[in-house]
Amino acid sequence: MNYRHMETQAWQVLDRAHYLHPFTDHASLRQAGSRVAVRGEGVYVWDTEGDRIIDGLSGLGCVNIGYGRPELVKAAADQMQALSFCQSFFNTTHPSAVLLAEKLSQILPEGLNHVFFQSSGSEANETAVRAVRRYWDLAGKPERRVIIAREAAYHGSTHMAASLSGIPPMYGAGGDIPLPSVTHIKTAYQYRNGPGMDPEEFGILAASWLEERILEIGPDKVAAFFAEPAQSAGGALCPPMSYWPEIQRICKKYDILLVVDEVVCGFGRTGKWFGSFYYGIQPDIMQLGKGITSGYLPLSACILSDRVADLLIEEGGEWAHGFTYSGHPSCCAVALENIRIMEEENIVENAEKELIPYFRAKLETFVGHPLIGDVRSVGLMGGLEIVKNRVTREAYPYEAKIGYHCSGEALKRGLAFRANGDTMSLMPPLIITRQELDTVFEIAREALDATAVAFGVA
Template identity: 75%
Template sequence: MTDRDFDTQDWQVRDRAHYLHPFTDHAGLRQTGSRIAAHAEGIHVWDTDGNRMIDGLSGLGCVNLGYGRRELVEAVAREMAELSYCPSFFRTSHRAAITLAETLTGLLPDHLNHVFFQSSGSEANETAMRLVRRFWDLEGRPEKRVIIARELAYHGSTHMAASLSGIPPMYGAGGDVPLPGVVHIRTPYRYRHGRDMDPAEFGVVAARWLEEKILEIGPDRVAAFVAEPAQSAGGAICPPETYWPEIQRICRKYDVLLVLDEVVMGFGRTGKWFGHRYYGIEPDLMQLGKGITSGYLPLSATVISDRVADVLIDKGGEWAHGYTYSGHPACCAVALENIRILTEERIVERAEAELVPAFAAGIRSFVDHPLIGDCRSVGLMGGLEIVRDKATGEAFPYEAHVGDHCSAEALKRGLALRANGDTMSLMPPLVTTPDQIAEIFAIAREAIDATARHFGAM
């Protein structure tokens, strides 16, 4: 009996029996059963029942080049045939890791010249936090230990990464999270924290929440501020243009390292190659992942400024940190091919010129919808926030699960539309066409209309 002899129900039974899914209510899953993905091409995914879905989320914000790019598969096969594995321990290196590190630093600002590889964004953030504390120890300032992050942030699921994440439900997953020495400030969420303020004014006010927290703790105790350029899992929170310049000024004033989590925003999501280019940020550390391989293999990178790397190298001796799969040859090879395609086909530039305006217009088209309180986007990431009362911004009670209902309505119509709470989020692949953008928003409108009727808003 081969795998193709099993039907969807067979796969669901096997799935329930053995596979624990991430971020899942498994009791609920036992009632509904999993959707079993079978194959994918371009921006579409088919399940084992033959249903086709537009992937409006690029997987989890990672499949930037879409599915089925043969060049990426072939790059992996070539590297595996030549060098299936090589540790980066024992003073050993290999060509794919060296070339990728060199290629990445060539895409980044001049002060970012060193790269450490891992397999996930969680690990990249874990590495960054160890670097931060090691840096201050070596500088003779071990009292600088406190890390400031933001509410509604998502930085991963390891102990430290979950602690950085400002999503309280994650803290109940076990492990004494958040860890000591991590604190959170409010996020630049204008719809909830400054609806009546001018966006430029609000950006400065929101940035100064960081300064207030630094002064409350004491600048001599604050090691770093870590943040995403714009927040995806938090509900497509896009800061005003005045926010990041003020954050940069505050970090420099108080000698606080600025750590930029570009795991989602990197490799074209904002319409620029990286979020730091879009917002004009000069980080001390930067975490990359997801789009680095377009999700074809797991890889992440922590990019380190000369200021931090020079101290680590000159004063640090052995840095006792690393992973078995740091710089895995096949993962590095697919990242190099991914970057080649993005560059030679001008994918990011085309997305900025052709797709971002259409996407932004699609998001804005919901501004008068009776169920939508706020429409926001940056590049090819956007959110439509569902509210009970459009005039006051009052949200539905959590127990109503309005966002989940809307997501299910979209999926029935063939679109993956993510519910971040009651904000419906979209992050389509960079290879989506303008016609497909229009199709995405047509389905999203049908789903939101159906949700409004269900909850008595239309």
């Protein structure tokens, strides 16, 4: 479709009149107007103004193999022609869902063999909570109700998923959030929670906060610990390698289910197929999304370990939970083709070998920038934390919105550069080249320099 330059304002009028955006101040949006994206190819997105934006965010950490892959379009179209919809209720199945469930069980950590499909990460986390609750009821321990999650975590926007998320501004969106059965502990955010410590010692300390909370609540009342391998929404909060082994030891000690949210880290973000491989995690339950289809169609999955699934299947009777679009044929077909492409083109392995060391080295060049207090990354997920005072680590007041200013400076120069609070985040597609990374970091530096000038920082 051909979009003319003169159409932008008309699109913005319609947008502000009818379309409510997620996580948006709509009063401000009405003043500024939306950027209207119309086309994507590779790592680039074009808008109605004809401007080309290099997507430093993979959409929202999901477009892992880039935009415009005709194979995924064909997979969706072929499936729609053959079978456009199939419900999975009433003892009914279809090949795409069965084959995808089988494929996932082959590439996931050992023991994760039972797959339940949804359409979003929020729904996958809701399903995980339902499975945790049902498991302990069937195990004869219904008093195990409390779920422990972490500050600054993001697990979704539905009622329970927002409660799991450790982001207080989300709690004002309505609905008695967080729910009383959810409690949060500090996360492995060394720049704020353990400055000056040896990283390995800090990892042990950060894990100990879980044990402290378990003992405070009472081990017989704790059902599960929910966590991402590394946290994206908090601004690339990457735990030391000592953290996860200690977390697993604690969960095993108190027989608490370990629920690992891989919605962002899954499908190559860390340089391994799953963040659980990178950190050596063996989950009881795992949630997937985003990169499962590279964002081409909405699909998520909640994977149950044999320990959990066997009890639900053998003792649980009817699993009274599900969605109209659970295992949607076209979404599953696209996911299968996406995984095939990633395997055939060695996309994850190439990212680990060729891109991630280069990405990390480029990030490190920002150490010493007058605005940057901390530089951190895991795989192709990095964060540059803006601070007011690099010595005291003092942050800018929320009202300054310096991160948003920097994001705007980057966007007008042609880079999608996300502000997670005052941490500038990058999560480029796994198919980005070194030359394209050069462009990403060149614009990022220009944006930070311009922001420093605007805020009077030498």
